[in-house]
Amino acid sequence: MSLVSYEFLAFFAVAAVLYYIVPKRFQWILLLAVSFLFYAGGGVVYLLYPLITAVSTWFLALRIGKADSAAQAYIQEQKPDKEQKKAYQARIRKRKMRLMMAGILLNFGILAVLKYTNFLLGNLSVLFSPEDGAVRQISWVLPLGISYYTFQTMGYLIDVFRGRYKPERNLFRFMLFVTYFPQMISGPISCFDQLRKELFEEHSFDGTKITFGLWRILWGFFKKLVIADRLASAVAMITVSPDTYDGIYVLIGMLGYTLQLYADFSGCMDIVIGVSQCFGIRLPENFQRPFGAKNLSEFWRRWHMTLTGWFREYIFFPVSTSRFCKTVSRLAGKLGMKKGSKKLPVYIANLLVWLVTGIWHGASWNFILWGLANGIVMMVSQEFTGLYRSFHRRFPKTDGKAYGVFEKVRTGLLFAVLLMFQYYPFGTVFVMLGNLFMTGRPSQLFDGRLAGLGLTAADFIVLAVGLILVLLIGILQETGSVRLKLAEKPLVVRYTAIFLLFVMVLVAGCYGHGYDASQFIYNQF
Amino acid sequence: MDELLEILNDINPDVDYETNEHLVDDEILTSFELVMLVTQIRDVFDVSVPSEAIVPENFNSAQAIMRLIGRLQEDE
Numbered sequence: 001m002s003l004v005s006y007e008f009l010a011f012f013a014v015a016a017v018l019y020y021i022v023p024k025r026f027q028w029i030l031l032l033a034v035s036f037l038f039y040a041g042g043g044v045v046y047l048l049y050p051l052i053t054a055v056s057t058w059f060l061a062l063r064i065g066k067a068d069s070a071a072q073a074y075i076q077e078q079k080p081d082k083e084q085k086k087a088y089q090a091r092i093r094k095r096k097m098r099l100m101m102a103g104i105l106l107n108f109g110i111l112a113v114l115k116y117t118n119f120l121l122g123n124l125s126v127l128f129s130p131e132d133g134a135v136r137q138i139s140w141v142l143p144l145g146i147s148y149y150t151f152q153t154m155g156y157l158i159d160v161f162r163g164r165y166k167p168e169r170n171l172f173r174f175m176l177f178v179t180y181f182p183q184m185i186s187g188p189i190s191c192f193d194q195l196r197k198e199l200f201e202e203h204s205f206d207g208t209k210i211t212f213g214l215w216r217i218l219w220g221f222f223k224k225l226v227i228a229d230r231l232a233s234a235v236a237m238i239t240v241s242p243d244t245y246d247g248i249y250v251l252i253g254m255l256g257y258t259l260q261l262y263a264d265f266s267g268c269m270d271i272v273i274g275v276s277q278c279f280g281i282r283l284p285e286n287f288q289r290p291f292g293a294k295n296l297s298e299f300w301r302r303w304h305m306t307l308t309g310w311f312r313e314y315i316f317f318p319v320s321t322s323r324f325c326k327t328v329s330r331l332a333g334k335l336g337m338k339k340g341s342k343k344l345p346v347y348i349a350n351l352l353v354w355l356v357t358g359i360w361h362g363a364s365w366n367f368i369l370w371g372l373a374n375g376i377v378m379m380v381s382q383e384f385t386g387l388y389r390s391f392h393r394r395f396p397k398t399d400g401k402a403y404g405v406f407e408k409v410r411t412g413l414l415f416a417v418l419l420m421f422q423y424y425p426f427g428t429v430f431v432m433l434g435n436l437f438m439t440g441r442p443s444q445l446f447d448g449r450l451a452g453l454g455l456t457a458a459d460f461i462v463l464a465v466g467l468i469l470v471l472l473i474g475i476l477q478e479t480g481s482v483r484l485k486l487a488e489k490p491l492v493v494r495y496t497a498i499f500l501l502f503v504m505v506l507v508a509g510c511y512g513h514g515y516d517a518s519q520f521i522y523n524q525f
Numbered sequence: 526m527d528e529l530l531e532i533l534n535d536i537n538p539d540v541d542y543e544t545n546e547h548l549v550d551d552e553i554l555t556s557f558e559l560v561m562l563v564t565q566i567r568d569v570f571d572v573s574v575p576s577e578a579i580v581p582e583n584f585n586s587a588q589a590i591m592r593l594i595g596r597l598q599e600d601e
Contacts, residue, residue, distance in 0.1 A: 317556075
């Protein structure tokens, strides 16, 4: 069931009404039932995978918690000396590690088999029988949102292993954490510690929260239906036909895809967070005006924040402080690479994170190379940090507003250029970039190819208005919540603005006509 | 403390580490720089900072970092 469908709106409306009718202590049970229904909508078999993940993780986390409790009891009762305590704790840690690894291997194993077997088979087939050409594919039932709920659940298991919080004892409450329907398909990836307070608290009917939630849903519909889906077919035409759409169209494809991706994914998040807000549940934000970032690292701290946070917490820090990285760093130090020895752990962990980020986004070499390209750009940027800082010290005027705008535009363009690795084959990226610089001319906009993209003059006007509106809302957000500001306006102003937005979604939204409004780009991950 | 300040100044000399208490919250120290700091703490103070200890509370100020180093030295 797509988030931008009438079925979903009806489903959500019924769920919300029931949510505030049932006794408050049963609200979370209702959410669990509704989440199961939502997920099983595509076939009951789909529910099996998240349930396997939920039950196995719940059980293993409880065992880890038990080991912790036993260790505490032993230390309190037996009062061992420092050495004995250390040895005992090491033994317990080993046992906990085995339990955690069992959960990680099982659940990431399921994800890997379902999502990457065909990619692996394809590569093996090319490697061992290149003349054959035929690649045998296995048709798996790929559950929706498997990458999201697996990462969220494994974050919980690692947190329990680290002793960050105690494991959840109630299996059904834990199942709701894994399957909570608004966020299950596209995130945000939540931390158990924060989400449990929201999910299991009793929520009274709050008109303001519901109004704010509905406004946010409407804003999400606007981004998705008016901007992202309007751009979709034109962007697809440009990006799949580099031979036809070269020159200036390389730039248009690049910018179009970037804007489409942003409007699509951030719009999806607006709907998810807005729906949750109607239940009184606050989910973490996934976007914080990424196009206001001054460098690529900052961009990624503002784009898909819960995923990058997950990678930082559970891969980047553990790998960079691992025994392997320590050994490599020491070895580099002994070889006289003093500066390199400090940076090697960072760079090893960074490349691994971006390799995994690429793989997470899709089972193809395009995504892997896109991930690695991001990692390499960040490493190069880190190498130049000292130079940037001395440049700004020497020329303090470069810290002004104009330079700030330049930095933001440069970062946005860099992100867009790197996205080319997602839709062009590796070599084609460089060919098309060269082609853009060598042959790109504004006059090509009038050679007939633009008209062939299927966008009318009205479409361009709607897109321009829509993008300006997104930009203005982004600027307003810098000084606080736009909805709070709107709520402070007189009733007439407030509801005229909302009515106009609603009319724009109704009139200018793309419903069908060759567009696939049923699928968000990030759902496929 | 002087050794720590030397490490921090080596990583980013444009910060007043004696007064700043939001090094991580205000993104003055990036995750790259945090790891470089952890690597140098290991070399200079001979303590290993576990990944779960890399949280803002432990790295928001030079004083907080010194307290973390002290705790880790006691544990080891």
